[in-house]
Amino acid sequence: MPSFARHVFVCINERPEDHPKGSCKHRGGVEVRDALKSELKKIGLGKTVRANNAGCLDQCEAGVTVVVYPEQVWYGHVTVADVSEIISSHIVGGVPVARLLLPDQPVHGALPTINSRPAPARGA
Numbered sequence: 001m002p003s004f005a006r007h008v009f010v011c012i013n014e015r016p017e018d019h020p021k022g023s024c025k026h027r028g029g030v031e032v033r034d035a036l037k038s039e040l041k042k043i044g045l046g047k048t049v050r051a052n053n054a055g056c057l058d059q060c061e062a063g064v065t066v067v068v069y070p071e072q073v074w075y076g077h078v079t080v081a082d083v084s085e086i087i088s089s090h091i092v093g094g095v096p097v098a099r100l101l102l103p104d105q106p107v108h109g110a111l112p113t114i115n116s117r118p119a120p121a122r123g124a
């Protein structure tokens with residue numbers, strides 16, 4: 001079974017275009033997820049940090065909604081343009097991106113950091 005240091009859940013829930021709550025899919029959830037996957041792979045974290053699809057995370061008005069586990073850091077209004085900063089600051093550096101945080105975050109302590117350099121090849 002794979003062992004991931006973090007899971008990054010991205011809401012890709014879809015509702016009809018005229019639904020009053022809107023939906024993250026129509027705000028670019030799929031593109032945000034794809035950018036996360038691509039960027040994580042590019043910096044050698046594709047097997048350490050998993051970007052997952054999520055259904056509605058009940059923060060629809062703030063979509064695209066993203067939550068990072070295990071630390072339970074919630075982001076709102078995330079776009080593809082924010083992905084690099086979330087990865088470099090939060091995932092790698094352990095510092096959440098303050099400007100994207102949703103209010104009323106669960107209480108958490110210091111965040112772990114992750115070495116983004118790919119593991120050396122076996123026998124190297």
Ligand code: FES
Binds near residue numbers: 023025058
């Ligand atoms: S539709 Fe994304 S949080 Fe509800």
